[in-house]
Amino acid sequence: MCAEKKLDPLENSAYEAVVGLEVHVQLNTRTKMFCRCENRFGAEPNTNVCPVCLGWPGALPYANREAIEQSLRAVLACGCEVGEFSKFDRKNYYYPDLPKGYQISQYDQPLGLGGQVDFLLDGEKAGVRLTRIHLEEDAGKNTHVAGRPVSFVDLNRAGTPLLEIVTEPDISSAAEAGAFLRNLRLIMLYLGVSDCNMEEGSLRCDVNVSIRPKGAQHLETRAEIKNLNSFNFIEKALHYEVSRQIDLKERGEEVVQETRLYDPERDETRSMRGKEAEHDYRYFPEPDLTPVTFTREQLEDIRSSLPELPAARLQRYTSELGLEDYPADLLVRDHEAAIFFDACIELYPKARSAANWILNSLKEEANSRKTGISSLGLEPGRFVDLVKAVDDGVVSSQKGREVLKPMLESDKPVAEIISELGLEQISDDSELREQVEKVLSEHPGPVEDVRAGKKNSVNFLVGQVMKETRGKANPGKVAEMIGEILSA
Amino acid sequence: MTKSVFDTRDSIRAGELTATAAAEDALRQVEQVNPQLDAATEILREEALEQAAELDRRLESGEEPGPLAGVPFTVKSNICTLYGRTTAASRIIENHVSPYEATAVRRLREAGAVCVAKTNLDEFGMGSSTENSSIKITKNPWETNHVPGGSSGGAAALCSATRGMLHLGSDTGGSIRQPAAYCGVTGLKPTYGRVSRYGLLAFASSLDQIGPLQHSALECALVLEAMAGVDEMDCTSRNVEVKDYVESASRDISGMRLGIAPELFPEGVDSEVRERVEQAIEVLRGLGAEVKEVSLPNARYANPAYVLVSAAEASSNLARYDGVHFGHRTKEAEDLVALYKSSRAEGFGPEVKRRIMIGAFVLSSGYYDAFYLKALKVRKLIRQDFETALGEVDAVVCPTSPITAFPIGERMDDPMKLYAVDVLTVPANLASLPALSLPCGLSGDGLPIGMQLYGRAMEDDVVLRIANAFQSETEHHLQAPPVNAWGGGGEA
Amino acid sequence: MSIEVTDELVEKIAVLSRLDLTREELDGFKEHFEKVLEYVGELQELETDGVDPSLFTSEASNVLRSDEGTPSLPNEVALRPSPDSEPPYFLVPRIIGDAESSEN
């Protein structure tokens, strides 16, 4: 992000950017929004389809309760107002990825109105207000092959549940947009309502951008940029678009209200001329569905069952559990790590040890397998057994890491793995004393040095003992013993 | 030959008639009258006989093949069946064979009924004469120069001219009741939500219902019983107990309160129609019903509100016919927008185009409040009117149509003249109420006249019961049209 | 609300409706449209301030289904009614603008 910042066209500029986002989050229900097809990415084209999502004559939608519940969780987590009455509306337009000729969406009575998402931007508190959150069905996908005059249509995605989160134009830089989105993504991940996988399109974003003279209050004509499916692209597209608009104004030209596409290969945005210039979506209440209503109690129940959100988690990790800011932040940013961490400290309250082991050893294992911590399939209980074994001196910290790999490959108890590998520390004092005395007698020179006050030689002797015991001794204890013997 | 659906059913059950023989007879009847009436769009001889043979095998092996085993039925061509084309009488899906089946059809089939034909309609249900069919114009069996009414004109004409079958139609603004009246049969538009709409090609989703057209109210009750009930594919279908409609329709009506609303006897009602309906009311009074006047002050606004609401929904419902995923695609389109525009222009008939355009307009920005929203408010007032009136009486009685069947072509030059014949039927759709039309006599020209009964929501049994009481006392519903399949003269 | 039915308005509606109409059809519609507007104009006499519009037909609300799946259709069945396809895809003339989706 620092490298990007150097390119920020707003630095030392007379303009400021006014940015609002429309974020689309695909919910992770098992089935689609209005039919019983699987809601899954990556299937063969046009195989997760049925009469309903194909828009066949006579078919009718039937709303998925789970999608509405997931949406309400998101809406309440973002602090939106939820009305007691909400409804679906038809948004009428023609496109090949929209088989019914209308999209079932929400118009004037969305699930959530208002709300705000707070986050840290360069260590400072920042916030973006939300306009609304509504639930709708996603469209299918069109693809093109170079050199052929046709487009291919795949309707597997058509009718999958999509949450649209619209912000106020509160954002003024690419960095802020990125920070907001990263935090919003984390919220959705902690809520468990989406996997927010940008590569697979389950988190997508349209950006509305305009510029105005620094300090001005009015809004100027904006352009909407579509097709942004990575944080990197969002920041790059914003930089490009802001520069483009500044150039236009400097040349005395006007910004045109239009939809633009970001082309990552050329790193530019360009006008979508083919898209109908003017829209009249002719919204009206969807007569094939019933309205949805909520009681205050239902909403309170959902609110009280919301998981802890990132900001609160960070706060708890630092002030209650005494983690340093840095590891606490690392944990919170990786929701799988944080959830695993919380499960561990339920069983074993030494938060620092658990955090250390998760952020170092466990994440390394996950990274080397190109997966997340939850996919490692490790029971928090077994992991805690390992952390405990190290804390209790059963196995050295160094040898502990050797225990982790076999733990991930079998279900054997940790103690069994340690003993099979012969990695237990020597806990019997008399056995250890024998080894120490043996080393001391074999190295009279260093012993003399220690007696003469050379501290380094203690380390040498400890090292020799560790070598003799093949790492199974507790080095602290060995040093202590050497001190005792030599000062006696 | 057998006379009623009950006869067909009972003969098969008693082993006196095979399902194959019943299907053969039904097919013979349809094939006999269809050249004169053009009522069936497709006669499904092979498929029907195959189904019937399968049923006979099951009957022979002692299996319980369902309460309607072997009873032949026909389906309006805007309702999905697994065999036979589901075209809505539109060129835009003229070869469409639905890959799935409507819930109402499935329930009849699972009860053992056998589909023998698909019937004609005004394209997508838009019309009151079956003249707006892209396939052919259906004729009235009472007078073949006259329309059978619409949009379920094919079902009504076929029902009138044959015996012993079930007929499924659909009703958005009177499309079951008005042709039933014109063809001298009994037609029920059930309460909205009583029968699943899954598999009915939507015209106006908030108004559409599937219902039966039969010779008698009891036959209607039998069909309703078989296909009513909540459906997991239609969330607007209501989870309300499905009664034994045949049993409850068989009860007497003494003490029942009938309402007469002057607003449903407006000036435009033909004097003969008025007379016959008034005579019928006297019959009902004689059967022990109390008759009193009720008021429906906003009923006169029903038709304009209906024109707007139905067009708005239709414009959206018919957007899916765009030449991309199914149906007609133009041969020559340079780009996508041209493909849409030409495919739709080539595929839809003039009335459908008019309604799509009106609908697009009333929903468009700047006009929504003045037209669409206004119509929804009027709809609310009409619903409230009926709620009040039906708080005082058990049913409201009125004519089904202000006029009798009119000559083919008479009203085609001005669509507004066609819209006008819906004035007495559309209130039931706007108010989501059950409404039934039954024959109550003939005009001087020998054309049938229909009386209409409006009931409370989910009290479909009440209108069936009143109609059955009337039909137990009279023989209007037994009169045979000149074109019929059993050679009946005046009576069947 | 009085509305002047201009050629421009009628043409705009035809575009919204994705109907390629001939001049004759447009003129015919224009005439019909004027009659319809006159007919529905009656509604304006009705005082409806404060009336809740009847947005939904059924009194029912929250008719929702559980998140349980049923098998989808095989690809060849899904494509069967389509006027042009290249399995496993539906085919349309190339979409200008390269938008991957209308709802990005």
Ligand SMILES: [Zn+2]
């Ligand atoms: Zn589906």
